[in-house]
Amino acid sequence: MKVKYELIKTDKNTGARLGKVIYGDKEYETPMFMPVGTQATVKTLSPEQVLACHPGIILSNTYHLWQRPGEDVVAEAGGLHQFMNWHGPILTDSGGYQVFSLARNKKKDITEEGVHFKSELSGANLFLTPEKSIEIQNKLDSDIAMSFDECPPATADYQYLKRSIERTVRWAERGKKVHANPNQSLFGIIQGGPYEDLRRWSAEQTIALDFDGYSIGGVANDDECKDDMYKAIEYSTPFMPKDKLRYLMGVGEPVDLVEGVMRGVDIFDCVSPTRLARHGNALIYGVKNAGIAGYKEKRINLKNARFKYDFTPIEGSCDCYCCQNYTKAYVHHLMRCDETFGATLLSIHNIRFLIRLCEKMREAIREDCFLEFRESFLNCTKNTH
RNA sequence: GCUGGAAUCGUCUAGUGGCAAUGACAAGAGACUGUAAAUCUCUCGGCUUCGGCCUUCGUAGGUUCGAGUCCUACUUCCAGCA
Numbered sequence: 001m002k003v004k005y006e007l008i009k010t011d012k013n014t015g016a017r018l019g020k021v022i023y024g025d026k027e028y029e030t031p032m033f034m035p036v037g038t039q040a041t042v043k044t045l046s047p048e049q050v051l052a053c054h055p056g057i058i059l060s061n062t063y064h065l066w067q068r069p070g071e072d073v074v075a076e077a078g079g080l081h082q083f084m085n086w087h088g089p090i091l092t093d094s095g096g097y098q099v100f101s102l103a104r105n106k107k108k109d110i111t112e113e114g115v116h117f118k119s120e121l122s123g124a125n126l127f128l129t130p131e132k133s134i135e136i137q138n139k140l141d142s143d144i145a146m147s148f149d150e151c152p153p154a155t156a157d158y159q160y161l162k163r164s165i166e167r168t169v170r171w172a173e174r175g176k177k178v179h180a181n182p183n184q185s186l187f188g189i190i191q192g193g194p195y196e197d198l199r200r201w202s203a204e205q206t207i208a209l210d211f212d213g214y215s216i217g218g219v220a221n222d223d224e225c226k227d228d229m230y231k232a233i234e235y236s237t238p239f240m241p242k243d244k245l246r247y248l249m250g251v252g253e254p255v256d257l258v259e260g261v262m263r264g265v266d267i268f269d270c271v272s273p274t275r276l277a278r279h280g281n282a283l284i285y286g287v288k289n290a291g292i293a294g295y296k297e298k299r300i301n302l303k304n305a306r307f308k309y310d311f312t313p314i315e316g317s318c319d320c321y322c323c324q325n326y327t328k329a330y331v332h333h334l335m336r337c338d339e340t341f342g343a344t345l346l347s348i349h350n351i352r353f354l355i356r357l358c359e360k361m362r363e364a365i366r367e368d369c370f371l372e373f374r375e376s377f378l379n380c381t382k383n384t385h
Numbered sequence: 386g387c388u389g390g391a392a393u394c395g396u397c398u399a400g401u402g403g404c405a406a407u408g409a410c411a412a413g414a415g416a417c418u419g420u421a422a423a424u425c426u427c428u429c430g431g432c433u434u435c436g437g438c439c440u441u442c443g444u445a446g447g448u449u450c451g452a453g454u455c456c457u458a459c460u461u462c463c464a465g466c467a
Contacts, residue, residue, distance in 0.1 A: 036419080036420065038420050039420085043420080043423080044423075059419075061419085061420080064420085091419095093419050094419085096419080097419045097420090098419090098420090098421090100419095101419090101420080101421075102421060119421095120421040121421080146419080149419095151419075189419090215419080217419070218419095219418085219419095220418040220419065221418085221419095229418090247419090248419090249418095249419040250418055250419035251418055251419085252418050252419095253418060256418070268418095268419095269418095269419060270418050270419080271417090271418070271419085271420045271422085272417070272418050272420095274420080275417065275418090275420065275422065275423090275424085276417070277423090278422080278423040278424080279416085279417070279422085279423075279424070279425095280423095281417085297418095301414085301415085303414090304413090304414080305412085305413070305414095335423095338423070340423070342423090343423055
């Protein structure tokens with residue numbers, strides 16, 4: 001069903017917003033982190049385990065579900081909620097990012113009509129258009145559909161970006177025209193790289209089309225530096241309507257959530273908590289200064305030998321199922337043995353970590369002390385392990 | 386006791402005259418931002434002023450410009466025969 005957004009308040013000193021997503025009789029506060037379940041599952045987690053992390057919206061992916069099992073299977077199953085047994089809100093990405101990531105360094109042909117590219121599974125030639133993407137999302141029956149956009153690489157130059165955002169706006173309009181699911185919200189995507197005028201133009205044109213919410217895209221690509229990301233946000237949010245959700249696509253490093261919220265972003269999604277988990281990494285509170293490039297998220301690799309005899313939780317102050325019940329030594333052991341449960345425990349911790357970070361940010365906004373919160377977060381070098 | 390066969394980096398393994406020596410696993414570390422990712426990359430005898438140097442393929446000799454590779458003896462293990 002459609003989601004509604006209400007702004008509760010804005011932080012006194014920053015652009016940080018406290019709001020809520022209304023979903024039937026349920027309400028979820030923002031800022032919010034959305035776990036990613038690309039193939040209609042948050043990798044290594046059951047819906048109950050995801051739910052225990054207290055998320056709001058979760059993500060799934062148009063491209064992947066189009067390829068497997070096919071949108072008709074999902075539709076016949078009764079829609080995505082029924083199919084994957086997730087009864088909270090679901091947002092589907094449009095497949096725009098897959099055109100960028102799957103066809104990286106490979107043949108892809110972006111035309112006005114749509115994008116020709118190759119399936120990574122079968123090698124089959126695929127053709128995805130704005131209409132096709134919306135049509136698939138209509139059938140998947142997610143609660144929020146995303147417009148089909150071009151997600152240009154960080155290396156794209158000004159002239160290319162200019163042509164690209166113009167086309168993305170035309171695609172957004174075409175997608176909106178065929179959008180036919182009355183129970184589904186539809187969001188537009190602002191692009192434009194790190195350029196102020198392009199972001200502004202993209203924002204104004206996209207907003208003129210009147211979507212249910214807006215997102216900032218093209219900021220979490222490889223090679224993107226944080227300064228460019230923050231600029232892209234700053235150049236976009238001032239033009240975005242106050243009464244609609246603002247979604248920063250693909251961003252999920254803790255420090256980036258803080259910086260994004262400060263600049264007026266409401267919701268985030270990222271694969272990193274679950275991917276890092278499968279690779280043995282746990283997010284821990286604090287940041288490490290990476291020099292000129294700025295701050296980097298702090299994390300520990302549980303596969304490291306130093307945790308073999310560490311019988312303390314990953315974070316003593318964390319309320320997640322992993323930290324409440326298991327030690328680093330145990331997770332270390334599981335990861336060494338390639339036991340799936342290790343990835344499950346770390347996924348739970350990492351997702352809960354980001355959701356807790358959002359909870360803390362909401363409290364800070366509520367109390368008008370977001371600047372202080374950010375300050376203490378960026379200065380936090382305390383090692384909790 | 387006799388006759389064959391075999392001994393290589395923590396483990397298994399490639400190697401039949403130019404070798405610090407193949408691959409896998411194990412081990413040590415790193416990367417990961419709208420998931421082609423439970424993946425990928427690097428290291429993995431010692432020392433190094435990063436040019437190299439030294440010591441290594443059961444042990445001891447030998448042949449050779451050069452031996453993990455060929456020869457002899459020994460040690461240990463495996464198989465068959467007694």
